[in-house]
Amino acid sequence: MIHHHPSTNLLAEYSAGATGIAESLAIATHLHYCSECRQQVKAMQQVGGNFFDSAERLGVSDEALTSLFEKIDLIESQQRHEHCHSLASALPQNSASTNAIITNKRHHQPALASLPPVIAKLVGNPSKLRWKMLSPSLKVAHLKTGQTRCEVSLIKIRAGGKVMEHDHGGNEFTVVLNGAFSDANGVYKEGDFLHKVPGESHSPNATANANCVCLTVSDAPIKFTGFIGKLLNPFLTLQPG
Amino acid sequence: MAEYALATSPGQATRGNKPMQTNVLRDDDWSRVLVSIAQKDRIAFQRFFEHFAPLVKGYCLSKPVPGQPPTLADELVQEVMIKVWLKAQSFDPHKASASTWLFTLARNCRIDLLRRNNKHISQPLESDDLWATEDEQTPVTHLQQSRDSGVLKASMKTLPPEQKEILKKVFMEGKTHSEAAEELKLPLGTVKSRTRLGLKKLKVLIGRNVNEVGQ
Ligand SMILES: [Zn+2]
Numbered sequence: 001m002i003h004h005h006p007s008t009n010l011l012a013e014y015s016a017g018a019t020g021i022a023e024s025l026a027i028a029t030h031l032h033y034c035s036e037c038r039q040q041v042k043a044m045q046q047v048g049g050n051f052f053d054s055a056e057r058l059g060v061s062d063e064a065l066t067s068l069f070e071k072i073d074l075i076e077s078q079q080r081h082e083h084c085h086s087l088a089s090a091l092p093q094n095s096a097s098t099n100a101i102i103t104n105k106r107h108h109q110p111a112l113a114s115l116p117p118v119i120a121k122l123v124g125n126p127s128k129l130r131w132k133m134l135s136p137s138l139k140v141a142h143l144k145t146g147q148t149r150c151e152v153s154l155i156k157i158r159a160g161g162k163v164m165e166h167d168h169g170g171n172e173f174t175v176v177l178n179g180a181f182s183d184a185n186g187v188y189k190e191g192d193f194l195h196k197v198p199g200e201s202h203s204p205n206a207t208a209n210a211n212c213v214c215l216t217v218s219d220a221p222i223k224f225t226g227f228i229g230k231l232l233n234p235f236l237t238l239q240p241g
Numbered sequence: 242m243a244e245y246a247l248a249t250s251p252g253q254a255t256r257g258n259k260p261m262q263t264n265v266l267r268d269d270d271w272s273r274v275l276v277s278i279a280q281k282d283r284i285a286f287q288r289f290f291e292h293f294a295p296l297v298k299g300y301c302l303s304k305p306v307p308g309q310p311p312t313l314a315d316e317l318v319q320e321v322m323i324k325v326w327l328k329a330q331s332f333d334p335h336k337a338s339a340s341t342w343l344f345t346l347a348r349n350c351r352i353d354l355l356r357r358n359n360k361h362i363s364q365p366l367e368s369d370d371l372w373a374t375e376d377e378q379t380p381v382t383h384l385q386q387s388r389d390s391g392v393l394k395a396s397m398k399t400l401p402p403e404q405k406e407i408l409k410k411v412f413m414e415g416k417t418h419s420e421a422a423e424e425l426k427l428p429l430g431t432v433k434s435r436t437r438l439g440l441k442k443l444k445v446l447i448g449r450n451v452n453e454v455g456q
Contacts, residue, residue: 008436008437008440008446008449009418009433009436009437012411012436012437012440013411013417013418014372015412016348016411016412016415016416017348017349017351017352017368017372017415018411018415018416018417018420019417021356021366021371024371024372025366025371028370028371028372028373031373036447036448038373039447040446040447040449042337043445043446043447044440044445045337045341045344045345046337046338046341046390046393046445047393047408047412047440047443047445048341048344048345048348048412048413049337049338049340049341049342049343049344050340050341050393050394050397051344051408051409051412051413052296052300052340052341052343052344052347052413053296053340055296055299055300055303055413056299056302056303057295057296057298057299058295058298058299058302058314059295059298060294060295060298060315060318061315064290064294064315064318064319065287065290065291065294067319068290068319068322068323068326069283071319071323072283072323072326075323075326075327117370118366118370118371121365121366121370122365122366144363144365145365145366146356146362146363146364146365146366147362148362
């Protein structure tokens with residue numbers, strides 16, 4: 001059961017296609033888990049459809065249609081060709097998600113075994129993720145999403161671990177992919193969506209029984225309170241797992 | 242539209258776990274045209290194009306981007322209409338209207354086109370990865386759908402102009418609330434609350450509190 005959802009305003013901006021790639025990634029990830037918000041987005045898209053119907057009608061040339069039929073002819077002849085080809089070779093097609101599942105099995109990373117398809121596509125081979133240790137209980141791996149405004153990462157909080165109290169310099173979206181964590185405001189489980197704004201500080205705790213993996217999207221770096229001291233802590237050696 | 246009257250074939254009615262809803266289609270002739278396009282009917286495609294291509298172009302140009310090439314809107318028309326041909330099979334007339342389906346296609350194509358214009362970063366994701374355009378296989382009763390679209394059409398007419406203005410900025414021009422606030426010289430909070438009130442008035446909010454604190 002999901003208890004934490006994106007706001008109505010955020011879902012409206014998303015349904016309209018106004019949100020940036022990184023924010024949209026966080027919302028799409030939540031939607032993967034949340035049928036309630038999927039229904040909400042569908043309903044909002046109907047509003048888009050209604051406005052679309054009343055868009056200004058702008059002239060389109062006849063050549064546009066001719067050129068479309070030419071493209072369709074081309075696509076259909078290619079499809080016929082590919083169809084013959086695939087019958088001949090009869091090889092299964094590789095999709096990003098099946099790849100991800102296979103590699104996960106091989107590398108024994110159960111926490112990353114069932115990622116939403118869009119995250120699996122970004123991650124590719126989970127064993128290639130470069131995890132950077134920020135504290136004994138917190139690891140971060142950056143993801144490249146093709147935009148320059150936000151930092152997009154997977155974070156892993158070790159079972160029972162605590163993340164140092166931090167403030168948010170900008171907007172931060174978090175979606176729980178696996179496990180659970182809690183802060184003073186509540187417990188966040190798989191699929192839950194959290195939006196922190198500047199000035200809101202919290203210190204998340206992973207539940208004791210399992211690692212917690214989250215997607216985070218932030219448009220400004222977070223500020224750890226007194227964290228520099230912790231970085232110099234001799235316990236901060238690399239810990240696999 | 243008599244030639245499209247046989248839109249629902251027995252095969253379609255029994256696909257998936259849908260309840261039987263064979264002969265009733267939503268009051269949207271264009272849905273039936275789309276079903277014909279799914280069967281590779283080129284005459285249906287031409288009719289669809291003649292009606293919707295000018296709207297796609299209007300939708301595209303409602304979000305002018307500085308330095309955008311004048312051919313961009315025509316490019317969008319081509320891309321959206323090719324997708325209509327290729328994806329018509331995924332359109333389910335029981336779950337969405339033709340306009341809503343086309344809106345999601347045009348929205349995604351516009352996002353990709355504008356991103357492609359910004360060439361120097363490689364794009365690991367396409368808009369279709371982030372914004373679903375295909376309906377899920379959950380049963381939705383036909384009655385529910387057609388009532389919703391009827392209510393929406395009617396309540397659109399009673400929408401206060403200041404709410405309509407903002408919803409149009411968001412849904413047609415693809416503007417964020419902050420961008421809309423800046424353009425209309427309104428406080429961000431006002432834009433957010435008008436959006437929520439407008440959506441409430443259109444009865445599209447599902448179990449959401451219109452007074453929720455906007456984030
Ligand atoms: Zn939700």
